[in-house]
Amino acid sequence: xxxxxxxxxxxxxxxxxxxxxxxxxxxxxxxxxxxxxxxxxxxxxxxxxxxxxxxxxxxxxxxxxxxxxxxxxxxxxxxxxxxxxxxxxxxxxxxxxxxxxxxxxxxxxxxxxxxxxxxxxxxxxxxxxxxxxxxxxxxxxxxxxxxxxxxxxxxx
Amino acid sequence: xxxxxxxxxxxxxxxxxxxxxxxxxxxxxxxxxxxxxxxxxxxxxxxxxxxxxxxxxxxxxxxxxxxxxxxxxxxxxxxxxxxxxxxxxxxxxxxxxxxxxxxxxxxxxxxxxxxxxxxxxxxxxxxxxxxxxxxxxxxxxxxxxxxxxxxxxxxxxxxxxxxxxxxxxxxxxxxxxxxxxxxxxxxxxxxxxxxxxxxxxxxxxxxxx
Numbered sequence: 001x002x003x004x005x006x007x008x009x010x011x012x013x014x015x016x017x018x019x020x021x022x023x024x025x026x027x028x029x030x031x032x033x034x035x036x037x038x039x040x041x042x043x044x045x046x047x048x049x050x051x052x053x054x055x056x057x058x059x060x061x062x063x064x065x066x067x068x069x070x071x072x073x074x075x076x077x078x079x080x081x082x083x084x085x086x087x088x089x090x091x092x093x094x095x096x097x098x099x100x101x102x103x104x105x106x107x108x109x110x111x112x113x114x115x116x117x118x119x120x121x122x123x124x125x126x127x128x129x130x131x132x133x134x135x136x137x138x139x140x141x142x143x144x145x146x147x148x149x150x151x152x153x154x155x156x
Numbered sequence: 157x158x159x160x161x162x163x164x165x166x167x168x169x170x171x172x173x174x175x176x177x178x179x180x181x182x183x184x185x186x187x188x189x190x191x192x193x194x195x196x197x198x199x200x201x202x203x204x205x206x207x208x209x210x211x212x213x214x215x216x217x218x219x220x221x222x223x224x225x226x227x228x229x230x231x232x233x234x235x236x237x238x239x240x241x242x243x244x245x246x247x248x249x250x251x252x253x254x255x256x257x258x259x260x261x262x263x264x265x266x267x268x269x270x271x272x273x274x275x276x277x278x279x280x281x282x283x284x285x286x287x288x289x290x291x292x293x294x295x296x297x298x299x300x301x302x303x304x305x306x307x308x309x310x311x312x313x314x315x316x317x318x319x320x321x322x323x324x325x326x327x328x329x330x331x332x333x334x335x336x337x338x339x340x341x342x343x344x345x346x347x348x349x350x351x352x353x354x355x356x357x358x359x360x361x362x363x364x365x
Binding site: 008009012027029030031033034035037038039041042043052055056058059060062063064108109110113129130131132133 | 182186
């Protein structure tokens with residue numbers, strides 16, 4: 001429980017990456033916690049706890065069947081709800097971040113997962129371990145995702 | 157990324173809230189499917205047991221135990237109970253396999269690609285169970301109702317009515333199979349296709365890289 005508590009930001013990050021409203025976010029958060037609890041005996045300690053948590057959280061989020069009305073990330077909502085936090089950021093940087101998250105929301109669920117892990121500063125080896133692909137393919141995927149994102153950002 | 161951190165800090169919950177969330181029941185699709193399999197297993201298991209018990213009793217004591225004597229003779233009842241019991245036992249086998257597959261992924265933490273494959277297999281297993289259990293049970297029940305109704309006061313003869321005893325269950329079985337396939341596709345098909353797309357993309361990585 002304490003381990004989960006310490007790393008709960010991972011769950012919130014995944015929820016915000018895959019949910020479109022607060023209710024969905026709450027449900028997904030609960031589902032991820034339940035799955036973490038159930039599958040904890042499978043954690044043997046050969047990988048980092050955070051890697052294991054990312055695996056479980058992403059598995060639950062990607063299998064989540066709820067139909068999304070429109071592709072929108074909760075991160076965007078948060079930016080909209082809390083204008084006071086925006087004030088503290090230089091305008092251009094905030095605008096760029098919003099556009100980036102909007103573009104990420106256009107990606108498919110697996111691409112979003114890879115991008116999120118990359119943005120979190122996770123090494124390719126660990127990303128490969130979480131996703132179950134080779135490091136080479138992570139690099140290939142990242143190149144494709146970057147290209148896709150830049151195409152989305154330039155068309156906007 | 158400072159803003160992202162602020163947002164995430166706002167989301168944080170305390171340990172009692174985490175403990176509380178763990179004790180809630182899962183509302184995921186897979187949990188719903190597992191719940192449905194469980195209740196079908198319980199109902200099917202009880203009916204199977206009752207069928208075999210009645211089958212044995214009506215075989216050993218045809219005079220005393222003949223609960224369907226308004227439609228069937230003692231020997232017909234015995235056959236009906238054994239056919240029903242055997243069909244249900246086969247159905248329970250499918251059910252158990254589907255349930256086991258789902259259980260395996262609910263207590264594991266594989267990588268995304270492996271988990272996707274296991275999840276797709278579990279869903280397909282549960283879908284197959286729904287399709288085949290109906291394909292098997294509906295003709296058995298319809299066939300016996302037809303037999304009981306048409307030959308209630310008559311012996312079985314191989315005219316058009318007797319032939320219908322073979323044709324009707326086949327037709328009902330075929331209809332049931334395609335109807336179930338269609339409804340299961342409506343329920344899960346598109347969703348499964350998306351997941352298969354993700355999995356294939358990850359699986360193809362081996363051949364591409």
